[in-house]
Amino acid sequence: MITRDQLNEKLLKAQYAVRGPIVIRAQELETQGRKIIYCNIGNPQALKQKPLTYIRQVLSLLEYPELLERPEVLAQYPKDLVDRARMILKKHPHGTGAYSQSVGIPFIRQAAAEFITKRDGIEAKKENIILTDGASKGVQAVLLSLLKKENDGFMIPIPQYPLYSASIDLYGGKQIGYFLDEANGWQLSEAALVQSYESAKKSGINPVALVVINPGNPTGAVLSKENVQMIIGFAKKRNIAILADEVYQENVYASGKKFHSFAKTFSELNEKDLTLFSVHSVSKGFLGECGHRGGYLELRNVPNDVLAEFVKMQSISLCSNISGQISTYLMVAPPQPGDESYEQYVKERDGILNGLKRKAEILAEGVNKIEGMSLDVPQGAMYAFVKFELPIPKGVDPQGMSETERLAFEEERDTAYCMSLLEETDICVVPGSGFGQLPHTLHFRTTFLPLQEEIETLVAQLKKFHEAYTAALAVQ
Amino acid sequence: MITRDQLNEKLLKAQYAVRGPIVIRAQELETQGRKIIYCNIGNPQALKQKPLTYIRQVLSLLEYPELLERPEVLAQYPKDLVDRARMILKKHPHGTGAYSQSVGIPFIRQAAAEFITKRDGIEAKKENIILTDGASKGVQAVLLSLLKKENDGFMIPIPQYPLYSASIDLYGGKQIGYFLDEANGWQLSEAALVQSYESAKKSGINPVALVVINPGNPTGAVLSKENVQMIIGFAKKRNIAILADEVYQENVYASGKKFHSFAKTFSELNEKDLTLFSVHSVSKGFLGECGHRGGYLELRNVPNDVLAEFVKMQSISLCSNISGQISTYLMVAPPQPGDESYEQYVKERDGILNGLKRKAEILAEGVNKIEGMSLDVPQGAMYAFVKFELPIPKGVDPQGMSETERLAFEEERDTAYCMSLLEETDICVVPGSGFGQLPHTLHFRTTFLPLQEEIETLVAQLKKFHEAYTAALAVQ
Secondary structure, three states: OOEEEEEEEHHOOOOOOOOOOHHHHHHHHHHHHOOOOOOOOHHHHHHHOOOOOOHHHHHHHOOOHHHHHHHHHHOOHHHHHHHHHHHHHHHOOOOOOOOOOOOHHHHHHHHHHHHHHHOOOOOOHHHHHEEOOOHHHHHHHHHHHHHOOOOOOEEEEEOHHHEEEEEEEEHOOEEEEEOOHHHHHHHOOOHHHHHHHHHHHHHHHHOEEEEEEOOOOOOOOOOHHHHHHHHHHHHHOOOEEEEEEOOOOOOOOOOOOOOOHHHHHHOOOOOOOOOOEEEEOOOOOOOEEEEEEEEEEEEEEOOOHHHHHHHHHHHHHHOOOOOHHHHHHHHHHOOOOOOOOOOHHHHHHHHHHHHHHHHHHHHHHHHHOOEEEEEEOEEEEOOOEEEEEEOOOOOOOOOHHOEEEEEEHEEEEEHHHHHHHHHHHHOOOOEHHHHOOOOOOOEEEOOOOOOOHHHHHHHHHHHHHHHHHHHHHOOO | OOOOHHOHHHHHOOOOOOHHHHHHHHHHHHHOOHHHHHHHOOOOHHHOOOOOOHHHHHHHHHHHHHHOHHHHHHHHHHHHHHHHHHHHHOOOOOOOOOOOOOOOOOHHHHHHHHHHHHOOOOOOOOOHEEEEEEHHHHHHHHHHHOOOOEEEEEEEEEEHHHHHHHHHHHOEEEEEEEEEEEEOOEOOOOHHHHHHHHHHOOOOOOOEEEEEOOOOOOOOOOHHHHHHHHHHHHHHHOOEEEEEEEEOOOEEOOOOOOOOOHHHHHHHOOOOOEEEEEEEEOOOOOOOOHHOEEEEEEEEOOOOOHHHHHHHHHOOOOOHHHHHHHHHHHHHOOOOOOOHHHHHHHHHHHHHHHHHHHHHHHHHHHHHHHOOOOOOOEEEEOOEEEOOOOOOOOOOOOOHHHHHHHHHHHHHHHHHHHHHHHHHEEEEEEHHHHOOOOOOEEEEEEEEOOOOOHHHHHHHHHHHHHHHHHHHOOOO
16 A cells, blocks of 8 residues: 655645645534635635626536527527627637647637737737646646756745745745735835845755746735836846736735736836746636636747747646636636626626725724734735734743744744634634744735625624633733 | 756656647648648547537536526426536535635535446445546646655556656656557556566666556557456555556447456455555546546545645645536436436437447458558547558668667657658548557557548548558658
8 A cells, every 4th residue: 555655755745725734624614514714715706706797608608509509598698798609619619628729729829918918018929828727737837847956946925825835845846935025015125035045045046936926915915016127127137037926917906006017017128038927817806717727827038949848748738628718718808898798797897806905905904903913905916914913821932942943833823823713713714824924923814705794704703712812822 | 038958857858749749730730721630639529529418508507507597598408407507506506616625526526436336336435536637637646646766657558648658757757668468459468567567676666556548548458357457466466556547438349348447356356455546537438528627536545644645735736627527527427317318318428439439440440451551449448559561761771770779760750650641631640659669560549539431531541641651662
């Protein structure tokens, strides 16, 4: 029998907190009949966000194209979407049931390129777009491709989305953390990047690319244009590629804040040499179609022989799922003014985005009223990375510990806190140690995806729990 | 800019012939207006196989559940499928738009376990089923997990499906080929397994698992029960796990032949120690739903801590796509006698399977009439691995070459042959060297998926091409 010690050590090492022990415990509690509020993961439709109708209408016709022959059924659909379904089947007659080309259906890659052009006013090429099962698969393709030597590593933010840390571990690369500046709205600072880069180099680790998540996960920060420019300058000077995770590009709430894509900023800087990988997804934004696993990877400034290797890697996995590819198409080519479906599309889109903005504010306001907790209103994305403090139990002296002991003590604390929160309140959040945090600080990440009234309840429960938990610790 | 020499050498090394240079050339020709017959890949619906209606009816309702509120639409659907869609939404209210648990939706895992129990009359546990994006992802999870040391390798058949060779290369493992016995209907021989194992050991390579594809790809062989028993005995004696690729389990055509699952044979041998991984998929069988990327991996005889690592690996990729999970559910729980949809289901299923059987026969009969070509009628799966001979051009002396030179010469020959076949006839097949073959033999793999009349045309074109090609070679 295969035993654990026969398994790949890289797999054993990899950790994925967003779906780790706390979530496994939540699932156990759920089977016991408890109603868990899953704030551990950006999964909007599991928290009652409704799918955009136009996406699902087109998908239903494509799954069962015979509906297109039945007038009594088509009467239920906006005319433009019926036309759209017919157009898709004309361009891609195999529908949802056949493998496509490995890199995706050509007209959808073209539509994604046009989406970038329209968004940024810059050139984008179909040939440089690869359709993927969610953004994760695009990210993993980049990570796996760029790891050449054992001491190659990726610069990743702290805190970061654990897809990065887990995949880097799984593929045998090195994590090179750089700290985001919590006091400065979680922007990147050049000093932190330089410090991280230099210190990696000193330890014999070779940074091959810089990962930037914008808007940020778990921080919710939206990077300013100057920040994006600074990052490009930093990478350019060291000739390391940039991997831009831009899946939250539609999720910008703070007034005066705007999403600045790396592709556009590259173009403004006339940057034609540095390599840029960027990913987008149907799972986030206002679609929230996580279950459909659709997305794309765009490669910029790569030679053809590098592109060919990415195409080959896709071919080993055959192709991304076709419903996901079509969802991606519908994301990059939504209904237009004049279309019968347009009004409902706009109403649903704005309803979701306005709701998220409101919920981010309610959450922050509520959290800031809790003694020992603080949070800037998230500017974007779907998460709040809440900072909290806990009293030190009597007889424990963190300052007297070695740094390693102290970090272990802190990791245990935020994990115990989140586990206890789950057990007491059915609220499932992820400890900050799963994302990385400044030493001697404590955080947890929660989404602000639940319904507004649930967020209000959640804040009240959190307050009650936190007060009881800290009181109990203080008398220990 | 990232250059090719900065890429992961394992990626550079990996080859995937099924989607390699010949297919890339075919796609180019297609954009020039040529009508390519894609026999390079088992992609039934791209070759006009119709999807099973019941699958698509349920999927259309789940993509757009509002249809369930519209009587005029439901009148178009069999009642049992409307009930089924409602039942799925009751058990899984998030529908297709949310991430599920990483290992898949619980009731679907349960249904897959019940399918195994019903198929084999043996116990199967939901906990040991992981739903995956097609079988490929299950295979890759096993390959990546079991590679612990640099000299670890997998025993894979020659010829094999290049998912194995490519993924093993990509993850940095060793390929340990064992020859299938073409003269004996491509069964496995214990001698060939022992020879392969011993020779790997002698070269310092450590076999960690044995891959068996049954029914075979590209061979079409269906393994006898005695053969499966022999394989288990071989693996048991050396304590190496078995990875059984059983995606063609429904594709058995030869009279008197039957699919014998490894799980069932394990049970008959009362084998409770040896680890077995087996994969299944919605892409093959009579469903041919390649584009939906659905499937499952079953783990047997694994300790809980090993299972936990597989669960963790799935969590890093979030979950497989939900339409694919639902397709998998519908595959393992098809309509039953008495259901309104049953009659059409049976008619479609039997139509496809009988058609494949007939087409395998027509292909073999036609091929065997071509001078210098031979093929046993494929017993199962979707492929024919056609053996062919070419005259040696004047002045070339293969016997006078070193073994390496001779293999390179032969690889060039079958590749040139397939490329020329494509250019001359628009038929896209894959050279035998992409799958591996006995030295000094030549093959190509073709599917027998095109429509019957197209297969007839294909055989006629192949004959004409082969005669002209060999005649030209003979006078060189």
